[in-house]
Amino acid sequence: MRALVYEKFQGTLAVQEVSDPIPKPDGVVVKVAATGLCRSDWHGWMGHDPDILLPHVPGHELAGTVATIGKNVTKFKIGDRVTVPFVCGCGICRQCTSGNHQVCDRQSQPGFTHWGSFAEYVALDYADTNLVTLPQEIDDLTAATLGCRFVTSFRAIVHQAKVMEGQYVVVHGCGGVGLSAVIIASALGAKVLAVDINPGQLALAKSFGAMAVINASGTKNIIDEVKDITHGGAHVSLDALGSAQTCFNSIANLRKRGKHIQVGLMTEDHAHPKIPMDKVIAEELEIIGSHGMQAFKYPELLKMISDGKLHPKKMITKTISLEEAATALPTMNTFTTAGVTLIDSF
Incomplete structure (x- = not known):
């Protein structure tokens, strides 16, 4: 072959x-x-x-x-x-x-x-x-498109974060995983904010349902910008890229009792990032990893695709x-x- x-x-x-x-x-x-x-x-x-x-x-x-x-x-x-x-x-x-x-x-x-x-x-x-x-x-x-990026985001948004209608969801990194998260969270009725450095990816995120986008390369303080747009911080925030900076930002831009979902792979110098643990304790934040999705969970996803919801x-x-x-x-x-x-x- x-x-x-x-x-x-x-x-x-x-x-x-x-x-x-x-x-x-x-x-x-x-x-x-x-x-x-x-x-x-x-x-x-x-x-x-x-x-x-x-x-x-x-x-x-x-x-x-x-x-x-x-x-x-x-x-x-x-x-x-x-x-x-x-x-x-x-x-x-x-x-x-x-x-x-x-x-x-x-x-x-x-x-x-x-x-x-x-x-x-x-x-x-x-x-x-x-x-x-x-x-x-x-x-x-x-x-x-499903086997890695979309199903990973589906489980992160639906099963791990348990995103609900009306919640503010912030997605850091708008590659395949991030764009998938935008599509899924928007379909659930969440108010999605997408963050990236690529204008093309941000335009796609907007077309996929993001209510607002932030170009990280031109923003002095991403955390403050997120909190301003979300009126106090995200209910759920995903690091869909996997870098020390996006991980920190995703945790720091949460509102009290918010959830950070780590989806992007953390490798080399990014494997052990700085975490604002004082904020995690004082504001009862949740830090949750998400790694793919089981085959027996696919029917729910496939039905939403077949029904035209995703x-x-x-x-x-x-x-x-x-x-x-x-x-x-x-x-x-x-x-x-x-x-x-x-x-x-x-």
Whole structure:
């Protein structure tokens, strides 16, 4: 099969002919129809993930068709259209049996723990636990936006933050995760404020339902600006980027008893950010992590998409080929593009 491969971290990416994957007894191989280009893939290419072994094929947001099935798979058959969370649970550890597959003790992640979806085919483990059947009305491009960014934001907004109509929700960072959060929180009736340094991303956030936007590069005091617009601070604030500054701002711009949701990955020098703990204690703030979403939680999301309440496809601004991804992936940290880019030509 054709796959996009890198043989050293921060090295050249090239399309190569490699062996087709073989499913494990409890897994499947999926023929990829579309796959998202995500900043998490950039983190992997940079060498920020210790699970990655070289040479490596990135990619973890995908939609496709089951092509081969392991002998122990019972719930899916060849030809089924499916997607999958970026965190695949084993189904039997203590976390999974409590319903928390997203923090599985033995999790697998396509594009990280093994070769991913920047290829014609991808192997997926623990298929009966992790595969999600796609409704006919949800096309492959829409489905490929879900696996990381959209479902991560859905769980962060709906299940972790429990956002309610009328609340002020602030989103720091308007990449794929942030724009997803804007769409979801707006659909729930929240009053959303989006913060970013990219005017194009802010324009998208506004078109997706944000009541107001702040260009962080031209604002002297983001925290004061947020508190002014939200009449005292956010009920819920997300760091959707993952930097020491956005994390601090997201906590500091909360109103009393507000919730900070950390969604953006914190790596390298940003892994242990400064936190205004005096404010956390005095104002009874909540700091909550959010890491993906379980496969069995997808039906609620898929129904909202099918019913026309959520429109993740709006985020797609470009589709590219596997060859074009070789130059697009290394630039994911420049924040110069707007919206979500998908690979749909292999």
